[in-house]
Amino acid sequence: MTVDTQSRADRVASVAFLVGEIPCAPFIAALINGVAARRTVIVVGSERSGKRLDVFGANVSVERCPQSRLGRVRYAAGCLLRLVGRGSLELEPLWRFIMKNGRRRAFSRLLYALPILLHRPEIVHVQWAKALHRTMELRELYSFAIVLSLRGTHISSSPLGDAELLREYQQDFPGVHAFHAVCHAIEADAVALGALPDRIRVIYSGIDEAVLALPLMQLRTELRPLRILSVGRIHWRKGYHRALDAIGQLVRTYQVEYRIIAGSPDDELLLQLHDLGILESVHFEPAMSQTEVMEQMRTKADVLLVPSMGEGIANVAIEAMALGLPVVATHCGGMPELIDHGRTGLLCDPWDVHSMVDALKSFADMPLDRREEMRTNARDEIAATRRLDGLVSAMQVLYDEAMVRSQREKL
Amino acid sequence: MMRQWCVARGKSSNVNAEKPFIGLVLALAPRYSETFLTAKVQGLRDNGYEVAVFVGSGEGGPGIYRALGIAKSTPVRSVVMSGFAWTMLLLRRPGRVWRFIRSERALGRGPVEIAQRMAAYYHVLMHARSGWLHFGFTALAVGAESLASAIGSRMGVSLRGYDIAMYPLKHPGSLADLWSKVDKVHTISDDLTLTARRHGMPASIPVVKITPAVDLEFFQRRTPHVAKEGALRIVTVSRLHWKKGIEYVLMALKELSVAKPNIAWTYKIVGDGAELERLAFAAAEMGLSDRVSFSGKQKQEAVRELYEQADCCVQYSVQEGFCNAVLEAQAMELPCIVSDAEGLPENVGEDGVVVPRRQPEMLANALAAVAVLPVDVRKEKTLAARKRLEAKFNVERQREAFAEFFKINRGVR
Numbered sequence: 001m002t003v004d005t006q007s008r009a010d011r012v013a014s015v016a017f018l019v020g021e022i023p024c025a026p027f028i029a030a031l032i033n034g035v036a037a038r039r040t041v042i043v044v045g046s047e048r049s050g051k052r053l054d055v056f057g058a059n060v061s062v063e064r065c066p067q068s069r070l071g072r073v074r075y076a077a078g079c080l081l082r083l084v085g086r087g088s089l090e091l092e093p094l095w096r097f098i099m100k101n102g103r104r105r106a107f108s109r110l111l112y113a114l115p116i117l118l119h120r121p122e123i124v125h126v127q128w129a130k131a132l133h134r135t136m137e138l139r140e141l142y143s144f145a146i147v148l149s150l151r152g153t154h155i156s157s158s159p160l161g162d163a164e165l166l167r168e169y170q171q172d173f174p175g176v177h178a179f180h181a182v183c184h185a186i187e188a189d190a191v192a193l194g195a196l197p198d199r200i201r202v203i204y205s206g207i208d209e210a211v212l213a214l215p216l217m218q219l220r221t222e223l224r225p226l227r228i229l230s231v232g233r234i235h236w237r238k239g240y241h242r243a244l245d246a247i248g249q250l251v252r253t254y255q256v257e258y259r260i261i262a263g264s265p266d267d268e269l270l271l272q273l274h275d276l277g278i279l280e281s282v283h284f285e286p287a288m289s290q291t292e293v294m295e296q297m298r299t300k301a302d303v304l305l306v307p308s309m310g311e312g313i314a315n316v317a318i319e320a321m322a323l324g325l326p327v328v329a330t331h332c333g334g335m336p337e338l339i340d341h342g343r344t345g346l347l348c349d350p351w352d353v354h355s356m357v358d359a360l361k362s363f364a365d366m367p368l369d370r371r372e373e374m375r376t377n378a379r380d381e382i383a384a385t386r387r388l389d390g391l392v393s394a395m396q397v398l399y400d401e402a403m404v405r406s407q408r409e410k411l
Numbered sequence: 412m413m414r415q416w417c418v419a420r421g422k423s424s425n426v427n428a429e430k431p432f433i434g435l436v437l438a439l440a441p442r443y444s445e446t447f448l449t450a451k452v453q454g455l456r457d458n459g460y461e462v463a464v465f466v467g468s469g470e471g472g473p474g475i476y477r478a479l480g481i482a483k484s485t486p487v488r489s490v491v492m493s494g495f496a497w498t499m500l501l502l503r504r505p506g507r508v509w510r511f512i513r514s515e516r517a518l519g520r521g522p523v524e525i526a527q528r529m530a531a532y533y534h535v536l537m538h539a540r541s542g543w544l545h546f547g548f549t550a551l552a553v554g555a556e557s558l559a560s561a562i563g564s565r566m567g568v569s570l571r572g573y574d575i576a577m578y579p580l581k582h583p584g585s586l587a588d589l590w591s592k593v594d595k596v597h598t599i600s601d602d603l604t605l606t607a608r609r610h611g612m613p614a615s616i617p618v619v620k621i622t623p624a625v626d627l628e629f630f631q632r633r634t635p636h637v638a639k640e641g642a643l644r645i646v647t648v649s650r651l652h653w654k655k656g657i658e659y660v661l662m663a664l665k666e667l668s669v670a671k672p673n674i675a676w677t678y679k680i681v682g683d684g685a686e687l688e689r690l691a692f693a694a695a696e697m698g699l700s701d702r703v704s705f706s707g708k709q710k711q712e713a714v715r716e717l718y719e720q721a722d723c724c725v726q727y728s729v730q731e732g733f734c735n736a737v738l739e740a741q742a743m744e745l746p747c748i749v750s751d752a753e754g755l756p757e758n759v760g761e762d763g764v765v766v767p768r769r770q771p772e773m774l775a776n777a778l779a780a781v782a783v784l785p786v787d788v789r790k791e792k793t794l795a796a797r798k799r800l801e802a803k804f805n806v807e808r809q810r811e812a813f814a815e816f817f818k819i820n821r822g823v824r
Contacts, residue, residue: 160695161688236653236689245769268653270580271730275769310692332696351662351697353771 013122013145013403014040016115018135020128021048022064026290027205027315028127029055034392036060039399044115047071063115072111079114088117093141100137113138123147123399123406125180129154133168136175145406147398148173150181150190150200152312153237156333159193169193177409178402180395182312183334199405201398204337205315206391207322212383216324217298219371225255226364229301229325231293231316232308234262239307239330239350240269246307246356248276254364258282259301261293290319297325303363306330309350313338318386321345321378326371328359344378430461432542433817434535434564436551440469440477454810460817461542465535476534481527496533497526507536507561514557518588532558543567543817545597548574549607553585556592567816570598570607572732572753573654579610586610597621597816599733600754619816622757623735624809627801630715630742636789638722643676643782646721646745648714648736649728651684651705656727656750656768658693663727663774665697670775674782676702681717683708718743723781728752729768737763742800744793746784748777762796 017032022045024032035041036059043056044063056062066075083089094117098109112134116124125147126132132148139146159166173194181187181202191197228247232238240260247258258281265273265284273279288296297304297320304320306329313334317327321344329335330350339345346363349355363371433455455462464475471477479496481489500508508529515525529536532555535544541563546552548571559566568589579586590611596618598604604618612618645664649655657680664678680690680703687705694703709717718724724740724747733754737747741759749755750768759765766777784792 157688157692160691236686237692241653241658248769267577267581271577271654274580275729309689310696351665351693 012039013399014042014119015123015125015147015399016042016044016119016121018124018126018128018131019043019045020131021045022062023048023055024127025315026055030206030208030388031391031395032060033057034388035395035399037392038396040121042115042119042121061119063118065111065115072107076107076111076114079118082118083114088120090141097137097141109134113141117141120144123402125149125399127151129169130158130165132172132176136172143406143410145177145399145402146175147178147180147402148176150179150186150195150312152182152186152310152333153235155186155193156189156310156312157237166193177405178398180398183337185334185337186312199401201394201401203391203394203398204386205313205318206386206388207318207382208388211294211319211322212379212387214298214323216375216379219368219375220302221368223302223364225257226250226360227300227302228256228258228305228360229261229296229303230258230305230307231261231297232306232314233287234264234266234269236268237308237310238262239309240265241272242309242330242350242353242356243305243307244269244272244276244278244282245353246360247278247282249353249357250360251278251281254361256281258305259285259296261285261288261296263287294319294323297323301325303328303360305360306335307350307356308332308335311335317345318382321375322382322386324375324379326363326375327378328356328363330356339378340381342374344374344381430459431817432461432463432540432564434463434465434539434542434544434562435547436465436535436544436555437547438467438551440464440466440472440475450806451810451813455813455817458810458814460814461540463539465539476538478531478534481530493526493530496530500529500533500536504536510563511536511557511561514560518556528554528557536561539564545569545817547571549586549589550574550578552589552593553578553582556588559592559594565594566592567595567597568593570596570603570732572599572603572730574732575603575606575610576730576732576753584611586612590616595619595816599623600757602753602757603732606753619812621809621812621816622804623733623738624806625735625738625742625800625804627742627805629711630718630739632719632744634719636722636744636793638786641673641675642722643674643778644720644722645676645678645725645778646681646717646723646740647678647725647727648681648709648717648740649726649734650682651680651686651690653686653689654728654730656729656752657686657690659729659769659771660725660727660774661690661693661697661699661703662771663778664699664703666772666775667778668699671779671782674779676778676782678703679706679717679721680704681706681709681714714739715743718745721745723748723778725774725778726750726755727766727768727774728755731755734758738800738804741793741796744797746781746789746793747796748774748781760796760799762792762799 019028032041032043036057042061046065047067066072097113098106116138123145124135126135127149129148159169179190179195179200181200184202187200187202247256250256263286273282304325304327306314306317308330311333317329317338320327327345329339329347331347332350339347341347346359348359452462467478479492481492512525535558539562544559544564545567547569549568552568590613593616596616598618598620599622694700718740724745726734726737727750729752731752731754737749737758740747747759747763749759749763749765751765752768756765764777766774
């Protein structure tokens with residue numbers, strides 16, 4: 001029995017990545033491309049309008065569900081025709097699946113099921129936990145192994161405000177074959193939600209060799225103004241409201257230029273900007289491609305501020321450290337696993353403005369050689385522990401484990 | 412669609428031409444549960460006014476006229492609806508159409524925009540009589556500046572907290588046309604008047620402050636307050652919205668736990684809203700979950716019961732035009748700690764504690780001070796607050812003030 005399951009896993013099972021939206025986040029795209037070197041890979045998601053171009057390699061099949069209603073109908077019809085053409089359409093179980101939550105949800109469930117049925121991957125890797133429940137239900141159509149990535153909001157805060165989601169997690173987590181945790185902190189959250197500890201592997205995000213090979217820019221001697229940069233969508237978890245409170249205090253004694261690459265501020269941040277009188281010092285800038293962001297980090301900033309209230313591990317902090325930009329981050333989620341306070345960056349309390357102000361002040365007052373030492377330590381740390389190839393190979397092992405568990409279940 | 416028009420047209424025949432007319436423009440139709448608003452409308456009717464309510468959407472009812480909802484329709488429906496609106500207006504209200512177009516041209520608006528607005532405000536142009544046209548908040552009046560003059564009415568607008576504080580920040584300069592047309596402004600606090608002035612409201616426009624009222628008969632203690640040794644039972648009744656500053660309260664409580672570990676505080680938050688996840692997360696991350704509870708939205712009776720059992724009320728908003736919950740807490744003889752956001756200091760008066768906003772450590776100090784307030788001082792302060800409410804925030808006074816607000820209109824047009 002063991003030999004048989006082992007041999008099946010050796011055949012290198014195909015993986016479908018459920019990414020939510022396409023184009024997906026760059027760190028997920030990098031993982032997908034890495035995995036595709038060894039396996040058949042399918043990416044499934046909804047089309048999203050946006051500037052970022054697709055970043056998937058030629059050997060990745062992409063199933064992109066259109067945004068428009070007409071486009072969706074055409075897409076569904078196309079998928080159905082392909083299934084009929086192959087003679088692999090089993091109407092009765094599909095009908096049961098799509099009608100499970102009533103007629104109103106039927107079409108969206110059909111769209112969910114079709115790309116998976118078309119490709120029949122042996123492993124489905126769910127990137128965002130909120131999509132897990134529906135994916136588990138898909139197993140009524142055919143059996144596949146389920147891998148779930150444990151990432152930020154979906155695990156550590158969403159269930160706190162949504163009792164139904166919490167119930168679904170508690171029901172579904174024990175049935176997941178393997179978990180990919182982005183840090184140890186989120187591993188603990190998942191266990192509390194019912195994930196089996198021996199099925200979780202902490203696999204840190206990795207950075208491309210090319211980024212580590214970029215030459216370091218020269219640090220500025222005089223930090224006047226102190227050029228602070230933050231990157232990431234506008235969301236309360238990103239803690240920009242805390243950062244603005246900190247800037248409000250910092251501008252009393254320091255010359256500060258704070259740029260946030262995130263898009264326009266929401267009402268809360270807009271009011272805060274006016275309330276604190278820091279319109280001159282803070283600039284919200286439109287979202288950029290990863291390459292553009294990296295360029296900004298290398299040339300237009302003295303420090304990256306990650307003011308998050310909660311995080312797995314902020315990928316932007318890994319990138320900054322790899323590029324030689326010093327990081328000041330909040331002590332939340334997996335951030336302390338990335339940053340050794342004082343050696344590879346600075347940490348502060350996300351629930352205490354003074355702590356953030358003090359961290360920024362101590363950075364601003366840091367002599368050049370200390371800053372140089374800190375960023376060198378940070379880059380060395382990333383080079384040693386956060387390489388993309390390491391992430392990919394660890395993920396391949398995780399898939400094999402998931403396959404073995406799934407096969408055992410069948411037997 | 413047709414049914415809606417017919418209903419609206421049917422109602423217009425009931426208009427009593429003898430009474431002075433007030434048209435209230437609101438975003439949503441008031442539900443029967445919104446006693447505050449329905450009482451206000453009834454108060455005006457009792458004072459001899461004919462009141463019609465013009466709404467963007469919501470339930471219909473006697474004296475309520477709904478917009479056609481063109482913006483939310485499919486393209487085909489909106490073309491048909493607009494065609495209908497233009498035809499009916501041209502046939503039945505040609506004078507108003509002429510004055511509307513003339514006023515809009517004077518404001519520099521193009522023909523397409525004018526045509527769209529005419530259809531969007533069909534319900535007002537068709538059914539309002541001349542008299543007063545009063546907008547529930549400023550953002551509603553933006554784009555509708557020509558309506559009152561087209562109808563031959565005076566134009567009034569109410570300053571509400573969020574609206575006047577946020578709208579001009581998001582749309583700089585958007586209120587200029589409004590200020591050029593409005594005849595009278597109603598505000599709920601002096602601070603909002605200052606905010607409006609900062610956003611260009613000229614001093615020449617008369618402003619009348621009429622605060623919301625509190626049901627003082629309902630919010631009345633049935634049992635005297637009994638302090639629990641070493642305990643501080645804090646309560647906030649509010650929507651879970653970022654502007655309510657509840658995250659800062661949680662930060663203050665964390666501070667209080669460190670600075671004064673002997674104070675056994677508990678914190679109840681009554682209300683629901685989009686920020687539950689954020690606040691529950693904050694409480695959990697700061698290790699306060701076992702002392703903070705989210706009770707969801709509660710009925711008034713339950714809120715009153717909660718006030719009976721509490722030691723103090725906190726409303727630490729970062730933006731607040733006027734807060735009824737604080738007044739209700741004061742009516743229940745609770746010490747109130749509020750932020751200095753807009754209307755809050757005026758709400759609580761001399762007998763409340765005002766803490767600068769976004770300063771959790773200062774809030775923690777204020778909470779610590781309330782925890783050790785001597786019984787007699789507490790009693791003196793809270794009774795004084797209740798007396799002030801009885802004098803200034805009663806329903807009758809508010810009714811009279813509104814009747815007075817629109818009085819200038821009598822016999823003028």
